[in-house]
Amino acid sequence: METEVHEAAGAAGHAGQAVGMPQLNFDYWPNQIFWLLVTLVAIYFLLTRVALPRIGAVLAERRGTITNDLAAAEELKQKAVLAEKAYNEALAKARAEAQAIVAETRAAIQAELDEATAKADAEISAKSAESEARIAEIRAGALQSVTEVAKDTAEALVAALGGKSDPAGVDAAVAARMKG
Amino acid sequence: METEAEHTGLAIHPMDQFIVKKLFCHTESTAPMNECTTNIHWYDITNVTMWMAIAVLVIAAILVLGTRRRAIVPSRSQSVAELLYGFIHNMVEEVTGHEGVKYFPYVMTLFLFVLCGNVLGLLPLSFTTTSHMAVTVPLALMVFVGVTALGFMKNGPGFLKMFWVTSAPLAIRPVLAVIEVISYFVRPVSHSIRLAGNMMAGHAVIKVIAGFASIVVVSPVVVGAVTAIYALELLVAVVQAYVFTILTCVYLRDAVGDAHH
Numbered sequence: 001m002e003t004e005v006h007e008a009a010g011a012a013g014h015a016g017q018a019v020g021m022p023q024l025n026f027d028y029w030p031n032q033i034f035w036l037l038v039t040l041v042a043i044y045f046l047l048t049r050v051a052l053p054r055i056g057a058v059l060a061e062r063r064g065t066i067t068n069d070l071a072a073a074e075e076l077k078q079k080a081v082l083a084e085k086a087y088n089e090a091l092a093k094a095r096a097e098a099q100a101i102v103a104e105t106r107a108a109i110q111a112e113l114d115e116a117t118a119k120a121d122a123e124i125s126a127k128s129a130e131s132e133a134r135i136a137e138i139r140a141g142a143l144q145s146v147t148e149v150a151k152d153t154a155e156a157l158v159a160a161l162g163g164k165s166d167p168a169g170v171d172a173a174v175a176a177r178m179k180g
Numbered sequence: 181m182e183t184e185a186e187h188t189g190l191a192i193h194p195m196d197q198f199i200v201k202k203l204f205c206h207t208e209s210t211a212p213m214n215e216c217t218t219n220i221h222w223y224d225i226t227n228v229t230m231w232m233a234i235a236v237l238v239i240a241a242i243l244v245l246g247t248r249r250r251a252i253v254p255s256r257s258q259s260v261a262e263l264l265y266g267f268i269h270n271m272v273e274e275v276t277g278h279e280g281v282k283y284f285p286y287v288m289t290l291f292l293f294v295l296c297g298n299v300l301g302l303l304p305l306s307f308t309t310t311s312h313m314a315v316t317v318p319l320a321l322m323v324f325v326g327v328t329a330l331g332f333m334k335n336g337p338g339f340l341k342m343f344w345v346t347s348a349p350l351a352i353r354p355v356l357a358v359i360e361v362i363s364y365f366v367r368p369v370s371h372s373i374r375l376a377g378n379m380m381a382g383h384a385v386i387k388v389i390a391g392f393a394s395i396v397v398v399s400p401v402v403v404g405a406v407t408a409i410y411a412l413e414l415l416v417a418v419v420q421a422y423v424f425t426i427l428t429c430v431y432l433r434d435a436v437g438d439a440h441h
Contacts, residue, residue: 020195021195021198022198023198023311023312023313028220028228028312031221031222031223031224032228032314032315033222034222034223035229036315036318038232039233039236039293040290040293043239043293046240046243047243047285047288047289050243051239051243051244052243052265052285054247054250055243055261058250058254059262059266061250061252062252
C-alpha cells in the first residue's frame with residue numbers, strides 16, 4: 001500500500017503524502033479544461049436556443065401588454081372626461097330650460113292674475129257705483145220722509161196748540177228749516 | 181507509517197476537497213492520492229464532469245423549466261429566471277453600451293457558469309469547479325483573447341490608441357503607455373486568480389475550522405464559526421460571480437464601446 005501511495009503521489013508530481021494544492025497539479029488540467037469547454041458550449045446552446053429567446057419574448061410581450069393597457073386606460077380616461085363634460089352640459093341645459101319654464105309660468109300666472117285683478121277692479125267699481133246710486137236714492141227717500149214727518153209733526157203740533165193749521169205756511173216753514 | 185499517524189490524530193485535510201477524482205473507479209487505498217486521483221486523462225469522467233453537469237442541469241431547471249409557461253404574470257421560478265436575465269442584460273447594456281448587447285449571451289453563459297459553480301460548491305461534499313485555476317484561467321483567457329480580437333476587428337490598429345492616454349501631458353504618455361500595456365496583460369491573471377483564490381480560500385478555511393470540531397471543548401464555537409463563515413462564503417460566491425461578470429463587461433467595453441478611455 002505504501003508503494004502504491006508513493007507511486008500515486010509520485011505520478012501526481014508531489015513528494016510523499018502531501019496533497020499540496022490540487023489546483024497546481026497540472027495532471028488535472030486537460031481534464032478540467034476539456035469538461036469546461038463542453039459545459040460552456042452546452043450552456044451557450046441552452047441559452048441561445050431556448051432560454052434567452054423565450055425570456056426575451058416574455059419580457060417583450062409583457063412590455064407590450066403593459067403599454068397597451070396604459071394606452072387603453074388613457075383612452076378610457078379621455079372618454080370619462082368627455083362623458084363628464086357632456087353630463088355637465090346636459091345639466092346646464094336642463095337647468096336653463098327649467099329656469100325658462102319657471103319664468104314662462106310665472107309670466108303666465110302674472111298675466112292671469114293681472115287680468116283677474118282688472119276684472120275684479122271693474123266689478124268692484126261697477127258694484128260701488130251701483131251702491132252709491134242706491135245710497136243716493138235712499139238718501140233722497142229719507143229726505144222726503146223727513147219733510148213729510150216734519151210737516152205732519154208741525155201740523156199736529158199746531159192743531160194741538162189750538163191753532164188752525166195752514167198747510168201752505170207749514171210747508172214753507174219746514175222747507176225753510178230743512179234748508180238750514 | 182505517516183498515514184496511520186494522520187488518521188489517529190487531528191485529521192484536517194483542507195485541500196483534499198479540491199482533488200479531481202475519476203468517477204466509476206474503485207480503490208482500496210485510503211490515501212488522498214491513489215489510482216483514482218492520478219493519471220487522469222482529458223476524456224475521463226471525473227467529479228469535475230459531474231459538478232459541471234449538475235451546473236448545466238440547474239441552469240436548465242431555472243431558465244428553461246422555470247419559464248415553460250411563458251406567463252405574462254410570472255410564477256416564482258419564472259421571476260427568478262427573468263431577474264437573472266434582466267440583471268445581466270442591464271449590466272451589459274449599462275457597462276458596454278448599446279453596441280455590447282449582442283454579446284449578452286456570452287456574458288450570460290459566463291455569469292451562470294461561475295454563479296452555479298460557486299454556489300453548488302457550497303453544498304457539503306461537493307466539488308467546487310470554480311476553485312480551480314484550470315477552470316478560471318481558460319475562462320479569463322477566453323475573455324482576454326476574445327476582447328482583444330474583437331477590439332482589433334472593430335477598430336483595427338486604432339485599438340492600440342487605448343494605450344496612448346491623450347488626456348495626459350505628452351511627456352508622460354510613453355510611461356503611461358507602458359503601464360497601460362502591463363495592466364492590460366495582467367488583466368487575465370487577476371481576473372482568474374481573484375475567482376479561484378476566493379473560492380479556494382473560503383472552502384479551505386471552512387474545512388480547517390470544521391476540523392477542530394472533533395475537540396469537544398471548542399466544538400460549539402466551531403459550529404457557530406462554520407455557520408458564520410458559510411454565510412459569508414455564500415455572499416462571496418454571489419459577489420465573485422458578479423465581479424467576474426462585470427469585469428468581463430468592462431473589458432468588453434474597451435473593444436466595442438466608445439473610444440474614450
